[in-house]
Amino acid sequence: MAKLVTKWRYLKPDAARHAQAYIRYIATREGVEKYVEENGARPAVQAQRVLVEKLLRDFPDARRSFEYEDYARRPTVRNASEFITRTLEEHLELFDARFNYVSYIAQRPRVQRSGAHGLFTQEEDAPDLNAAARAVSEHDGNIWTCILSLRREDAARLSYDKADAWRALLRANAAEIAARFNVPVGSFHWCGAFHNEAHHPHVHLVCYADRVQKPALTKEGVVQLRSLLARQIFRDELDAIYIRQSQSRDELRDLFSARLKEAVAGMRDAPAEMPVLESLLERLSEEVRDRKGKLQYGYLPWPVKSIVDSIISELEKQPQVKAAYSTWWELRKTVLSTYRDSLPEQAPPLHTQKEFRHLKNIVLRIAKEGCPAPELEQEFDAVQDPQDRGAQYAVYGAKRLLDAAREEEYPDEDVQTALRMLLAAAERGDAYAQYQAGKLYREGYFLPRDDAGAKMFFERAAKQENHFAEYALGKLHADETSPFFDETKAADWFERAAEHGNGFAKYRLAKYFLNGKGRAVDAGSAARLFAESAQASDVYVRRSAAPWAKYQLGKLYIRGNGVPRDWAKAEELLRSAAQDGNEFAQRLLQRRAQWHRLGPMDAALGVIGSLCRMFETSVPRIRPRCMYLDRKRRRELEQKQRALGHAENDFEPQM
Template sequence: MARLIVKSPYIKCGGGQGASGYMKYIATRERVEIIPDDRPPTRKQEQLITKLVKDFPDTKDLLEYESYTQHPTKASASSFITLVLEENRSQVQSSEGYARYIATRPRAERLGDHGLFGDEDSVDLDKAMGELEHYTGNVWTHIISLHRVDAERLGYDNAQAWRSLLRTHRNDIAAAMNIKPQDFRWYAAFHNEGEHPHVHMMAWSVEPGQAYLSRDGIRQIKSSLTNQIFKQEMLHLYEQKSESRDELVRETRNAMLELSRQMSESVCEHPEAERMILNLAQSLEDVKGKKSYGYLPKSLKRKVDEIVNQMEHLPVVDRCYQKWWELQCKVNDFYSGRERQRPPLSEQKEFRAIKNAVIQEAEHVRLNHISFEDREMEDNGDWVDERSLTWTCRELRRIIEDETFPLEERDEAAERLELLAEMGDPYAQTFLGQLYRDGGLLIPDAEKARYWLEQAAKHELPQAQYAIGKLLLSDDPDVHDPSEGIRWLNAAAQNGNDYAAYALGKEYLRGEHVPKNANTAAEYFRQAAEAQNPWAQYLLGKLYLMGEGVGQDQNIAYGWFRAAAIQGHTYAQFLKERMEQGQPGPPGLLLSVTQLLHHMGSIFRDNVPEDSTSTGLHIDHKRLQTLQEKRIALGHRPDDHVEEQNMGGMTMGRW
């Protein structure tokens, strides 16, 4: 594969050491004799290469070493030895063995006085060396190398091409080295030898101590030069691969969406991860201040990383991460000289949010936090059986809900419904309030929704009382009225609405709009549970398992879990099975891995690649999440009409 190699050692100047000698060397050194490529390396060359590799292990990254190992000849050995000695000149100058080789290496023809070039059209070697004579900072000695076949094919087998390239990107190189453009100084020389013609570039700042070159900086230099050198080939490559790459993105996107969906819906048992989360939770007891990854001591960061890597062993997580990783490797394959190993999930910056999700779940375990797991709950609290409706109201609802009817007919039905509501029909008032609440056929209007739902609630209609209670507890500033919301939920619960009783139980557990009271919460959950509400049965089982608001009793807890599981409640079934296995434990700990897996599903979904070929309205994920949260606050299921939202369509909520 065509590729560029960049090595960036540096010379530390000052204290009697300078870089001017190195500059003279690269500017005037002899062009190494190109020896016929069929003779084997000499014994001295082999011995010297063994020593060089031992003394300077990173030289194995050079193209010259790759050529030598693949084709060990006298010429490839000479090219490798020469470049390694040049790269590490400051370290080998005092070594007699190295110095003897430099002094006795094969001679070759000279190319003028010197080959140094820089920003100026003509370089005075003595003047350039004088700039470094008393310099006290670090001077980087970049070595930029190509395969000869690539250099000849792309026109980089001469000094003029390299001078033009480095002049064009001198500011990019300066930025990568954290040097201001006006302070950047550089000179270079092109060595056209062997199978890997290369450039020696000396770079420094006029302000000693200003320059700093990290691994990321070296990658930036390499990327900038690669983009220019291989520009035409890359354009051709992109044209050839665009269709297959788009298909790869589509396949990866679909696979990741499906796998993240599985994560968000899975109930997972992982005792080892649970043990590690419990250990982290206990350790967090001693942490003062903000409990987020960046603020934790190193010992706890290691525990968090270990949990993330343990979660990576789950098949669904491993497959999702692998899909994402394969796409990244494919997109970046032009810059990679070797196959990259997938790093542990804890080291992947794009997924660092998982670490704080781990800490969040450990905190929930430490604080004995009660979660509800009701994101998938089908909320029927405001559903009115059509058998309770008058014939007129039932017909109007049928027309309004049926999108196959012409819009004019549906609009006319909505007008007639409003007339019926004004005449005092509580069911028409409820339906009209829901239409204004949910939008779709009618423009959403929270104040009108409140008015009509309150009118129906005053008729002691429990579904309307529940709906207005949920609306007033929502975050909509136009109608937010928690005390009134609680009052209407109480009224609905007293009238037998089990969803209102369940909602009140949650309110008393949270303590946000009413004083926190686990005993009162348990009473409301019991009312809803006895009305066969599986979500309340599940929560009541958790309270008995934990001893919150009720006496701790595993037998009663098991009974409520069993009742909810019979109705298809997934989490109740999970906890029931754990109890049957003799693993009761705190529910928060037993569900911690499941909750963490759900967080990971959301984080992976946030990193799903965009499909550049998709058309139609696109809603940003965070914006969609905000809209979804608002709909949930207004009483909708989390997945209610998600597909229609993504498509830009509109639809009405249930009545």
């Protein structure tokens, strides 16, 4: 059972049937309580057992309560009395008027009083009981009642065994509660009372809205309210759970990444291990290849949806996915158990989890557009730049000295002299010096790391069409850790650098076209740029970028993606890349007999990679705990300050 139990009901004005026995019980409540105090540990008497059975027949939902759970476990006089009293209070509207209901919850035994009664509302001062009861009884619209209940041990541990805590909780969330009723908070009215029962402290709540409004509380709204209140009541405990979830998420990410790499290697070497998944992906590809319009799971016919669900179900069978999903579910259950009565021991099928529904659209995209295999190879980086023969010799010498000083010890005065020379040349407008100054700021060598400073110098050099600076700006915008991260701008700068002949930029732009980053997916443009990068004359591009460009272009020829399928051309490119030292090209050549299955295998790996990222980001984030001041209370404090002579907004400065 959930740690917080809530029961919402309508409060109806008409008297009802089957009320005689219940009225008699409430009328003799004081005598019942005296008997319970003296004989509470004894077995329930016959009259109690009969009344319990009658209550269960008339109100089957009474079984869903802490009191019945205790009575079923130990049918004593005290537990029977607790269950009978609680059930009658929940259904008091069947045999008593609205006026008497409000009076009863405000004055019954063990209510925690504030003055003459225990009723409280949104207002700071205690309400007039008769006025509150009259407002409820004379209201001609819908009235809702609710009981919020905790176990004694939870209430004591979390300090919710006092009316003040419940009053603060309900006042702080009045706007959220009103929103679930679909009414403005200004038109929403409520009153409540806290009953400090021995085993199950609880709050009675009465809610209604102005007649001009049309309040409505749906089943989904009930669940949302229970979740909202439970998350705040158990906030301290849930924060600790979220911290453990974050730690487990990091462990899960590392574990899942390692298993993903193992799966990639295994599937590449033995693709027959996933024939069902590959077959389903091929079927789905045929279904969606020529489909026009927005490709979304929700708009597809049922037969196509069933293929998508089958793909995810087949993916779930993979050991590494199954283990990761199981770990995620155990963490998820810990949070859900605070406000849900029951949860399945086994995780529901992955395709039914709303947290991962986006995976269905990823499957559709991969099936329609194809997806290159996850790049496990390290991205090359142009750590060496060709000598700009047009740069001043002194500037180039200063740059060489600074490069050497990174690895060896040089007198500090020499380094500072070289640095001053380089920065002075950059300020004079030398494009090559500006590019090098930007690199120093970007990398944090000899100068504090400053992405803004790096961007400024790179942009100055780029205005003079320095393609190294244009490429550097592309990398700056492509870096997810940079404050200037923007894939569209990165693609723009890579394109400018490529137009000016930068082979590295051509390779990076080709990857963007291939993966749909910063540019629409365009395999034809990707193939053209890979080919240009592979044929570059620059010695540094030939050494580092060209082998990867040949490898990527070879894979496109194998699939027929963006270029006509041509295995002979693919083999030629892959052999050239392998001769240049690309081990991935060599491995692909060794599996030539399996090339016909490269597309489905890559699609399967793309789905697994997407799921890996979703596991990393689906754990709820910890929200910072902040204290908020009610607007009305803030106005009151401001009025007091002005009365004491303070000017408006004359507050102490925040430290």
